[in-house]
Amino acid sequence: MPPFEIKEVMRQCYETGVRSFTLITFTGFITGLIFTKQSRPSLLTFGAQSWLPSLVSIAIMRALAPLITALIAAGKVGSSIGAELGSMRVTEQIDAMEVSGTKPFKYLVCTRVLATTITIPILATYTGFVALIGGYLNVATNEGTSYTTFWEQVFEPLTFVDFVASLAKAIVFGFTIGIVGCYQGYYSNKGTEGVGKAANGAVVTAMFLVFVEEILIVQIAGWFR
């Protein structure tokens, strides 16, 4: 139903996406680097360190990239949405919107949920890329693997199902983080204490649901492999 609040959705995409960029870059890079470093000794035992790029790629693309992005977003974006809407609720700003003929649910909730559903898959894809760069740096330093060989080995074990499942996960995680943050904030009460609870509830509930969804989607994706 019009108006479609495109301007507000864009603003929320900026808030959730662009403003998380630095944190996501840092976390993704470190994760890729450390994961590669920690996996090497196990593979060395079997003389299979040449499989390192494939192992890193499967772990990052199938699981780590969407999961890490979702957990960071739950902490950063989910809590921010919960606190912002909670604060608007207790200071009657949401009521003010309602009595001025605006539908606050559409303006505040739909836009934020849409923004997280759009931006978190993009962030997750970016996280995967940055994590693989981190992995490459470690592999190149230790094994002297060339850039081309590394990327060939990265894509070799991945299937179409992996990409679809990863994307589906990120979309579901994005929707969950948005809806949980909005729910906690929109229905908060009890003054400033309620705002704190809304922010906290948004993070804890979203993280819990993200793990539950991770298990479910991994199971479902397994049927198609």
Add this chain to the structure above:
Amino acid sequence: MEKGKANIDYKDAVITIRGLEKSFGDFEVLRGIDMDLYQGENLVVLGRSGTGKSVLIKVISGLLKADKGDVSVLGCNLNTITDKELQELRIRIGFSFQNSALYDSMTVRKNLEFPLVRNRKNITRTEINTSVERVLDAVGLTHTINQMPSELSGGQRKRIGIARTLILNPEVMLYDEPTAGLDPITCIEINDLINEVQQNFHTSSIIITHDLTCAKSTGDRVAMLLDGQFQRVGSFEEVFNTNDDRVKPFFEYNFIQ
């Protein structure tokens, strides 16, 4: 400023309430409210904290639903109104919140533009600017246009809150504790503003307060809310010309203390 003579049409009720009841759990807040607000009238609802004054105007604005009774606002029965009709009705009602409820992430200009842009389709930038300047001028705060709500004083926030409701040219104004938490001089300024709004914007208003100075200087009629019902309704003098022990302390505290 003395209250000017109001142009009230006592044949034309813009709000009619009969037998309104509202409870929260076991706590009965409103227990059978009967009320008429006439065209052009300022009706002050007086009562102690927690007696349900704010609940009353939240029911009138559709923020809360009545448990029992009929509430008719500008010809619309709130019991049978659809969501779309309620949204259209709300544009004709201005609600000034106790704590102003300004959108704290927006400047004063954006706060004022918000209801206008969302409710007036195809409005031009020039029309928006003219409307913003008109209401800011009406509340005497033209210079605050680019300020954030956090940079305003309590009285200024109240005024901007009132300006934000005036921008849609409401027919009915609902003021929730307009002078609460303000110094006496600012209270007088807000009371004058309420009277100016009545005169210049031809509104009918319900003013919720426990400030008798506000009641005396803005009200054409006063209704005393006690035990969930209007116990006394009339002019300020009529309401307080009583030996009722529930009413007298109220007057004595405000004017003698």
